[in-house]
Amino acid sequence: MFVFLLLYLGSGTKQDCRYGSNCRQLSDPTHCDRFKHPTQTTSAFGAAASSDDRLSNKNFDTSSSSHIHTKHGDDMQKAYxxxxxxxxxxxxxxxxxxxxxxxEDAIIIVPGTFDHIDRVLSKLNLKYTTVQQYEVINYPFRTYQTVYxxxxxxxPKEGAHRLRELVEKGLNIITTDWALKNVLQxxxxxxxxxxxxSTRDEVVGIEVADPNHPFVKGFVSAAKHAEPQWWLETASHPIHIVNKEKVxxxxxxQALYDKYQSDAVIVTFDCGxxxxxxxxxxFYLQRSETPNSRHKMGAQQYAEDIKASDQITKxxxxxGQDLNYAQIQSSSTSAQFIYNLLSNRLNSTKQSTS
Structure with missing residues (x-):
């Protein structure tokens, strides 16, 4: 994800990789130089859950893959x-x-192996319901819902085809990385x-292609003083756009295009x-970079750059005295993107209970 979504890990000793033995970068020496991996572990979402085990963020803390509270975890929580x-x-x-x-059920999360949007939503105090992959085929989705x-x-292919039917009837879905191949394709x-x-583990510069689109409202001002960056994990899938008129x-x-002949980082399209x-x-990442001197500045500088209110400054x-510019830029624009998607959806379907 771009530096808006990246969270600083600091330097020194290796951090525990939050994906454990499920990490898809085990063969990448650059990644392994930064993170430690257990010889054997169980994914937090590896076992299939029954319907009675369906979890919401009100009774399940997904903010960490272990009970060890690191400085990174504390900083991330503060930043978000x-x-x-x-x-x-x-x-x-x-x-x-x-x-x-x-x-209560406006947001649905379908867990994966490598991304954990639930951890981000929990830190934003947003309610959600978890539906396992195997449940997608028969789960009673509502067309006013947004499914991550x-x-x-x-x-499951049957689940992907059912999602197509539901989207055509009004459902909104948001997918990340390998869902391009396993769901969208x-x-x-x-x-x-x-x-x-497939990409390498690398960071590329990005730009807002459609600044007037409501989903990216606020991104231009956030990037005014520091060039945004996007982290590509090892084996991320560049996007091939088939319908250039609708997508x-x-x-x-541009850097993504120069390397992989595809410049798309975030795309959206209506279907039915x-x-x-x-x-x-x-959405949820474990690596951060401060590519220029401004990103290394304190969080107060970011507040000054965006002309934040006195309440935010306080x-x-x-x-946030221990946080840097990149952390606050990353967390605020990450939250902005999620809130933009959500508010646009809620207002268009008039599903607020007010």
């Missing part, structure tokens, strides 16, 4: 708390009310497909009455 406050403040009063009063499908090594191949290429590129990268949004790489002074 502050980032959420910054993003919420930028929303209209109507959008704020819509989010605060949304239905995490990057995973596999996905299976059921939405007339819009986008896997390019057949809109929201975020693009619903919508699909896809991004290369993940919050950063109190809670």
């Amino acid at each position: 708390s502050i980032g959420a406050a910054i993003a919420l403040e930028s929303l209209s009063q109507q959008d704020q009310i819509s989010i605060k009063t949304m239905r 499908i995490n990057c995973a090594s596999s996905f 299976v059921a939405f191949s007339d819009f986008v497909q896997d390019s057949g290429k 809109k590129v929201l975020i693009r990268s 009455q619903g919508n699909v949004t896809h991004m290369i790489s993940h 919050l950063i002074t109190k809670e």
Whole structure:
């Protein structure tokens, strides 16, 4: 994900890789130089859950893959708390009310192997329901819902085709990375497909391709003083756009195009009455870079750059003294993107309970 979504890990000793033995970068020496991997572990989402085990963020803490509280985890929690406050403040009063009063089941998460949007939503205090992959085929989805499908090594084809039927009736889905091949290429191949290429573990510069689109509202001002970056994990799948008339590129990268002949970082398209949004790489990441001197500055500088309110400035002074510019930029724009998607959806379907 771009540096907006990257969270600083610091230097020194290796961090535990949050993907454990399920990490798809075990053969990448650059990644393994930064992170430690256990010889054997069990994925938090590896075992299939029964319907009675379906979890929401009200009774399940997914903020960490272990019970060890690292400085990285503490910093991430602080950054997302502050980032959420910054993003919420930028929303209209109507959008704020819509989010605060949304239905309990407005957000559905389908767990994957490599991405964990649930951890981000938990830190943004957003309610959600978890539906396992095997349940997608028969789960009673509602067309007002938004379904986040995490990057995973596999996905049931029947589930992908059912999602296509539901999207055409009004469902919105948001997918990440390998879901391009396992979900979109299976059921939405007339819009986008896997390019057949794989990225390295690298960071590329990005730019907003459609600054007027409501999904990326606020991104231009956030990037005004520091060039945004996007982290590509090892074996991320570049996007091949089939229907160039209907698929809109929201975020693009010239460097990505130069290397893989595909510049799309985030794309979105309408399908029937619903919508699909896809991004290369993940919502929830474990690597950060501070590529220039501004990113290394303190969080207060970011507040000054975006002309934050006195309330936000005081919050950063109190809670974010140990955070840097890149962390707050990353968390606030990550929260902004999620809130933009959510508020746009809630307002269009009028599903607020207000």
